[in-house]
Every structure is written in structure tokens, then in C-alpha cells.
Amino acid sequence: xxxxxxxxxxxxxxxxxxxxxxxxxxxxxxxxxxxxxxxxxxxxxxxxxxxxxxxxxxxxxxxxxxxxxxxxxxxxxxxxxxxxxxxxxxxxxxxxxxxxxxxxxxxxxxxxxxxxxxxxxxxxxxxxxxxxxxxxxxxxxxxxxxxxxxxxxxxxxxxxxxxxxxxxxxxxxxxxxxxxxxxxxxxxxxxxxxxxxxxxxxxxxxxxxxxxxxxxxxxxxxxxxxxxxxxxxxxxxxxxxxxxxxxxxxxxxxxxxxxxxxxxxxxxxxxxxxxxxxxxxxxxxxxxxxxxxxxxxxxxxxxxxxxxxxx
Amino acid sequence: xxxxxxxxxxxxxxxxxxxxxxxxxxxxxxxxxxxxxxxxxxxxxxxxxxxxxxxxxxxxxxxxxxxxxxxxxxxxxxxxxxxxxxxxxxxxxxxxxxxxxxxxxxxxxxxxxxxxxxxxxxxxxxxxxxxxxxxxxxxxxxxxxxxxxxxxxxxxxxxxxxxxxxxxxxxxxxxxxxxxxxxxxxxxxxxxxxxxxxxxxxxxxxxxxxxxxxxxxxxxxxxxxxxxxxxxxxxxxxxxxxxxxxxxxxxxxxxxxxxxxxxxxxxxxxxxxxxxxxxxxxxxxxxxxxxxxxxxxxxxxxxxxxxxxxxxxxxxxxxxxxxxxxxxxxxxxxxxxxxxxxxxxxxxxxxxxxxxxxxxxxxxxxxxxxxxxxxxxxxxxxxxxxxxxxxxxxxxxxxxxxxxxxxxxxxxxxxxxxxxxxxxxxxxxxxxxxxxxxxxxxxxxxxxxxx
Numbered sequence: 001x002x003x004x005x006x007x008x009x010x011x012x013x014x015x016x017x018x019x020x021x022x023x024x025x026x027x028x029x030x031x032x033x034x035x036x037x038x039x040x041x042x043x044x045x046x047x048x049x050x051x052x053x054x055x056x057x058x059x060x061x062x063x064x065x066x067x068x069x070x071x072x073x074x075x076x077x078x079x080x081x082x083x084x085x086x087x088x089x090x091x092x093x094x095x096x097x098x099x100x101x102x103x104x105x106x107x108x109x110x111x112x113x114x115x116x117x118x119x120x121x122x123x124x125x126x127x128x129x130x131x132x133x134x135x136x137x138x139x140x141x142x143x144x145x146x147x148x149x150x151x152x153x154x155x156x157x158x159x160x161x162x163x164x165x166x167x168x169x170x171x172x173x174x175x176x177x178x179x180x181x182x183x184x185x186x187x188x189x190x191x192x193x194x195x196x197x198x199x200x201x202x203x204x205x206x207x208x209x210x211x212x213x214x215x216x217x218x219x220x221x222x223x224x225x226x227x228x229x230x231x232x233x234x235x236x237x238x239x240x241x242x243x244x245x246x247x248x249x250x251x252x253x254x255x256x257x258x259x260x261x262x263x264x265x266x267x268x269x270x271x272x273x274x275x276x277x278x279x280x281x282x283x284x285x286x287x288x289x290x291x292x293x294x295x296x297x298x299x300x301x302x303x304x305x306x307x308x309x310x311x
Numbered sequence: 312x313x314x315x316x317x318x319x320x321x322x323x324x325x326x327x328x329x330x331x332x333x334x335x336x337x338x339x340x341x342x343x344x345x346x347x348x349x350x351x352x353x354x355x356x357x358x359x360x361x362x363x364x365x366x367x368x369x370x371x372x373x374x375x376x377x378x379x380x381x382x383x384x385x386x387x388x389x390x391x392x393x394x395x396x397x398x399x400x401x402x403x404x405x406x407x408x409x410x411x412x413x414x415x416x417x418x419x420x421x422x423x424x425x426x427x428x429x430x431x432x433x434x435x436x437x438x439x440x441x442x443x444x445x446x447x448x449x450x451x452x453x454x455x456x457x458x459x460x461x462x463x464x465x466x467x468x469x470x471x472x473x474x475x476x477x478x479x480x481x482x483x484x485x486x487x488x489x490x491x492x493x494x495x496x497x498x499x500x501x502x503x504x505x506x507x508x509x510x511x512x513x514x515x516x517x518x519x520x521x522x523x524x525x526x527x528x529x530x531x532x533x534x535x536x537x538x539x540x541x542x543x544x545x546x547x548x549x550x551x552x553x554x555x556x557x558x559x560x561x562x563x564x565x566x567x568x569x570x571x572x573x574x575x576x577x578x579x580x581x582x583x584x585x586x587x588x589x590x591x592x593x594x595x596x597x598x599x600x601x602x603x604x605x606x607x608x609x610x611x612x613x614x615x616x617x618x619x620x621x622x623x624x625x626x627x628x629x630x631x632x633x634x635x636x637x638x639x640x641x642x643x644x645x646x647x648x649x650x651x652x653x654x655x656x657x658x659x660x661x662x663x664x665x666x667x668x669x670x671x672x673x674x675x676x677x678x679x680x681x682x683x684x685x686x687x688x689x690x691x692x693x694x695x696x697x698x699x700x701x702x703x704x705x706x707x708x709x710x711x712x713x714x715x716x717x718x719x720x721x722x723x724x725x726x727x728x729x730x731x732x733x734x735x736x737x738x739x740x741x742x743x744x745x746x747x748x749x750x751x752x753x754x755x756x757x758x759x760x761x762x
Contacts, residue, residue: 025612150401196402
């Protein structure tokens with residue numbers, strides 16, 4: 001029998017957990033609380049690094065048994081093909097069940113209308129919330145982190161949503177010790193954020209430590225991109241480039257994975273995990289500031305979307 | 312487009328990986344300079360990035376302000392920015408080569424006592440700010456009392472605005488002495504007093520050039536070096552069972568593991584344990600730490616215990632060493648902080664969540680309400696309203712194994728929940744509190760009790 005726990009050599013307190021061990025243990029506790037208290041939990045899985053880490057933690061939390069949750073992907077219709085491929089391989093590998101809520105379906109049916117700016121991120125809210133209602137999910141895991149954005153810094157680990165999936169930041173339950181309150185009425189659900197206390201750097205260090213595979217777009221590669229609103233967007237059938245926008249080949253990578261219409265690439269030579277971590281540690285821009293157009297719409301863009309039911 | 316990176320003084324990957332985590336909370340009155348201190352800690356540890364500063368500059372300019380208002384960094388909600396106040400706890404993150412920090416940034420207003428309780432419940436350290444010109448005021452005593460009630464292990468008194476009192480040693484000395492005496496009386500185990508100017512950066516991250524007489528650490532130095540783990544040798548080992556793991560697969564046909572996060576102490580393979588409330592005993596045959604077998608595990612690791620005998624155990628049970636089991640009881644007396652807008656009254660039927668167990672309960676009595684200003688007790692207040700701290704007697708429908716909060720913050724704490732709408736009503740701490748030995752004064756006047 002071996003002892004694998006990390007004992008921090010840098011302190012004189014042998015029982016202190018390293019910060020990654022502490023964050024991992026807390027996240028696992030959250031997964032197990034939900035498994036113990038809810039009927040129909042689901043993990044929001046986009047194929048992005050945060051949801052990949054979430055799934056990895058869930059797998060560890062219930063090992064050697066399987067994860068007692070299904071997955072839900074909100075497909076904007078403008079996803080990176082590498083990410084969809086990763087998603088499908090992961091679902092197969094772990095024998096999981098995947099639910100898909102499709103923005104394209106809603107547009108084709110005329111329920112949602114394409115926005116003039118072409119971004120589909122805000123359009124995800126309706127398919128997501130309707131799927132939650134129709135499948136009667138009562139706990140929905142999201143990979144949101146409080147370091148991402150100042151409205152998210154106010155988010156609880158267990159966040160109650162009403163029957164319209166709305167978030168009311170002024171009526172949140174205080175969260176005391178690690179005693180999470182998951183009580184909810186029929187029709188309501190709880191959003192659960194196991195990575196609340198993680199930062200972007202923590203996520204990357206954990207990916208490196210655990211040797212977790214990621215979609216290739218997170219690493220530097222040559223790609224055809226064009227500039228719009230100060231961001232490098234991938235050219236493609238989703239709607240770019242328009243007239244006056246020119247495509248060029250650049251060495252780039254992605255810091256976040258989202259809808260192609262509003263997720264920007266960053267110039268980068270970082271081809272390995274170690275290089276990515278060094279790059280992020282030196283970056284003077286936040287993850288969302290560097291790569292997300294939708295958060296720049298207004299000072300309270302994230303708060304407003306979250307109030308409506310966005311993750 | 313420019314590159315997102317530029318050469319800066321940063322941490323190496325190795326430095327970033329070998330650190331520990333410190334959770335701390337800040338407390339201070341409205342104008343004590345809490346936002347400035349938080350802003351400086353974030354800024355000087357390079358945790359405020361260019362786009363965030365630009366957003367603050369834009370927002371400040373659009374409000375007609377000359378200089379960037381650093382409070383906009385931390386006030387994340389529309390209502391907070393409109394009113395210029397902080398209404399809710401926010402969690403912030405920063406790192407140095409030595410340690411990573413989770414800061415519970417709690418509002419200073421009197422009516423948000425519940426938010427300080429929320430922030431302090433998970434904190435290993437609290438920074439209490441005072442204005443050097445005003446010294447220890449009522450609000451300072453409230454903050455010290457809450458830190459003592461919540462048993463926050465380390466308290467830092469940051470005497471701010473030293474620049475406005477000529478950096479005088481005797482001003483600082485008098486405040487530090489008064490506060491330390493008061494906090495010690497409350498049972499705060501450790502107070503570190505630091506003279507600072509958050510505005511000018513004296514003793515926050517860099518040592519002050521204006522206060523040669525001060526030989527102690529800066530705020531950040533202290534945060535980096537304060538010990539984060541307890542003396543486990545004197546802790547009662549406790550594991551609330553969260554979930555039973557039973558794969559029932561060809562590979563693991565007989566695996567039956569009891570999963571949970573160790574709330575206190577250590578567990579070892581071979582140890583004799585007892586399951587509460589049933590009282591059945593057996594031995595630990597194995598410990599899985601997230602899929603890997605280990606010989607020993609300790610607080611706050613999430614583990615799975617395997618036991619020699621197949622006894623009936625389910626979510627809500629508590630696994631403890633047989634030689635060190637807590638008593639089980641249906642009558643719990645506790646100090647509580649009421650956190651909901653609807654009041655808590657005698658006869659109120661509630662749910663009580665303790666560890667992983669939620670049981671029905673009834674509020675039998677509210678013997679007293681505490682006045683934080685002078686720590687006096689108001690007898691039989693009849694009810695507790697939002698932000699009240701008081702003593703409560705609760706009868707539970709099933710016996711619970713509870714520890715005293717002074718022994719164990721995790722297994723000595725509980726929350727009360729309204730069964731009709733799920734509201735979290737009350738935060739509870741089991742057992743005696745520092746205020747309880749005082750005789751209850753029956754002829755108390757009502758004036759001045761509210762805080």
C-alpha cells in the first residue's frame with residue numbers, strides 16, 4: 001500500500017494540503033453532496049477546459065464506480081469541430097449519456113432569431129433553460145469560476161434558480177461552512193459550481209498534474225483567422241470574414257472555448273502544458289478580457305445574462 | 312493586435328505548484344479603507360490585470376470621477392455600483408510565490424453582520440481594520456466578537472490611516488493594547504497588530520519607511536507565513552458519510568465504500584471505528600484517496616473508507632474512532648446567528664443540517680440575545696431577526712452526534728432551514744460560547760440593544 005497524498009515540504013505543518021489538493025477535495029465534496037441529495041443532476045459539458053476538469057473530478061469522486069450524472073451540451077451550431085470531436089470521444093470513453101440542446105434547432109424553428117452581430121452566446125439561454133425544464137434536471141453543474149468576472153465573484157457554490165431559471169443576486173442564501181443547502185421547490189433547480197474557488201491558473205496546473213487530455217485548439221497552432229472588434233476569430237461558414245475583413249494565417253491558441261463567433265484566439269507559441277502555464281502566469285489580461293466579445297457589451301453584461309438563466 | 316504577454320516579474324511554474332492555500336476574511340467599517348486595502352493586496356500581488364483596470368477606469372470616467380475608483384474592482388453587482396456600497400460577500404483570489412489566497416470580502420455595514428459570519432465560517436484568519444484616528448469603536452468590538460464566536464484561529468488588527476496620525480508609535484500602541492485585551496477576553500487565541508496606511512502602501516506589501524519603530528511583519532508577509540493546519544494530534548477524528556459507492560461491476564463486484572470529506576483529525580487503516588448514531592463498530596480495512604489506496608488520511612481530504620464488516624451505513628451517518636466518539640443527543644443548545652429576513656421564533660418547526668444529515672427539529676427556547684456592543688445578554692427576546700446573535704435550544708427528531716464548536720468547527724456547526732421554502736435561516740454553533748457564563752439580566756432595557 002502506498003501513500004500518495006502530497007505532504008507539503010515547504011511548510012512546517014505536515015498535514016497542510018497543497019492548494020491543488022485542497023481545491024480538489026472541496027470539489028469532490030460538492031459532487032458527492034449533489035449525488036446524495038438530488039434526483040436528476042446533470043453536468044454542463046462543452047468540451048472546454050473547465051468542464052473537462054469538472055468531469056475529471058466527478059470521475060475521481062465516484063471511483064471505482066461510474067459517474068452518477070449525465071452530461072448536457074448547449075450546442076450553438078458554431079462550435080469548433082475539434083471540440084465536438086473531443087466531446088463525443090469523451091462521452092464514449094466513459095460510457096456516459098449526453099443530452100444536447102441545440103441553438104440551431106431553435107433558429108430553424110423560428111423560435112430564436114440570429115442577432116445582427118452574429119454572436120450566438122446570448123441565444124444559448126433559452127435552449128438551456130427549456131432543456132432543464134423538459135428533462136426535469138434538479139441540479140445543473142457548471143464550470144463557472146468566481147475569478148472569471150465580478151458578477152461571478154458573487155456567485156454561491158449552490159445557486160438556487162426559480163422556475164424561469166433566473167438568478168437573483170440579492171436573494172442568495174448565505175453559504176456557511178461547507179453546509180450546502182440544496183432545498184428547492186418543484187420546477188426550481190440549483191446551479192452547482194464545484195470550481196468556484198479555482199482560478200484559471202489552478203485549472204491549468206491541475207490539468208498538468210493529472211495529465212488530462214484537451215482539445216488541440218488550446219495549444220499553439222497555425223490557423224486562418226481574421227480580425228473583428230480587436231479579436232482574432234476563426235474564419236468559417238458561421239459568418240466570417242465579411243467584406244473588408246481579411247483572412248491571414250497566424251500562430252495562435254485559445255484560452256477559452258465557446259461559440260466561434262465571439263471567442264477570440266490569442267497569439268501564442270505555447271505548444272505544451274508547461275508553456276501554456278508560463279504564458280498565463282505572465283499574461284496581463286484576464287481570460288475573458290482577452291478572448292470574449294460578449295462580456296464587453298456592457299458593464300453588467302454577465303450579471304444580466306446570469307439573471308436570465310445563463311450559466 | 313498586441314501580444315497578451317509582456318515581460319513581467321512573475322512566478323515560475325515550480326513556484327506556483329508547491330504552495331498552500333489560506334482562506335481569510337476582511338472586516339471593517341464603511342470608511343476604514345477596506346476597499347483600498349483589498350485593492351492594494353490585489354494590485355501589488357499583480358492580481359489585477361490590464362483589462363480589469365481599464366474597465367474600472369472607463370467606469371470611473373463615465374461617472375465623472377477624476378481617478379479610477381478601486382472599489383469598482385470589487386463591487387460586482389449593479390445595485391452595489393449604483394449605491395456605492397458592498398451588499399454581499401464576494402470571493403477574490405490572488406497568489407504570491409509562497410501561498411494562494413481566497414479572500415472573503417465582507418461588507419462592513421452593521422446590517423450585514425450575517426455576511427461577516429458567512430465569510431468568517433470558512434476563514435482561517437480575519438483582518439479587522441480600524442481607523443487610527445478613531446481607534447477601537449463599537450463596530451471593531453462587533454467584528455472581534457464575531458471572529459471569537461466563529462473561532463477564527465488568527466486575528467489581524469490592521470490599524471489603518473497611520474499617515475493621518477503622523478505615523479505615531481504611541482497612537483498605534485494604545486489601539487493595539489486596547490484591542491488585544493478585549494479580544495483576549497473574548498477568547499481569541501492570537502492577535503497580530505500591524506500599523507498600516509493602505510492608501511500609501513505602508514506595511515501592506517512593502518515595509519514602511521515611515522515607521523522604523525515597528526519591527527513586525529507586513530500584512531502580506533503575515534498572510535504568507537501564518538500556519539494553515541491544526542494540531543491534528545488533539546483533534547477528534549470525524550467522517551460524515553456523504554455517499555455509498557457501490558460499482559457492482561464485474562471488476563468490483565463486492566466494493567462498498569463510504570465516501571466523505573474528513574471533517575477533523577486523521578483515520579488509519581486497521582483502526583477500530585464506530586458508526587453513529589447506530590453505535591455499531593468495526594475496523595477500517597482500506598482507505599481510498601480518490602481512487603488511490605493510502606494508509607492514513609486526514610482533514611480535509613475527500614476519501615472513501617472500506618470496512619471489515621458489512622454493517623448498515625448510509626448518508627448522514629458519522630464515522631468516528633471507537634475510543635473517541637461524541638455523545639448523541641436530541642437536545643442541542645447553541646449560539647446562533649440569524650441570517651434570514653423572516654424571524655426565528657420559539658415553536659418554529661425547522662430542518663437542521665449537521666454534517667451530511669438533515670433532520671426535523673423544533674425551536675424549543677430562545678434564552679437570550681447577545682448585544683455585541685457590550686456583550687451583554689438580553690433575556691428571552693421571543694424571536695431573533697436578521698443579523699441577531701443569540702442562544703437557542705433545539706429539539707431534533709432523531710439523535711445527532713454533535714461536537715462542541717470549540718472542539719470542531721465542522722462537526723460543531725449546523726444550519727437551520729425553513730421547510731416550507733428552503734430558506735437558510737440560521738447558522739448554529741453547538742455548546743458553550745464566550746458569552747454564556749454571564750448571568751442573564753432580567754430587567755434589561757430595550758434601548759440600545761439593537762445593533
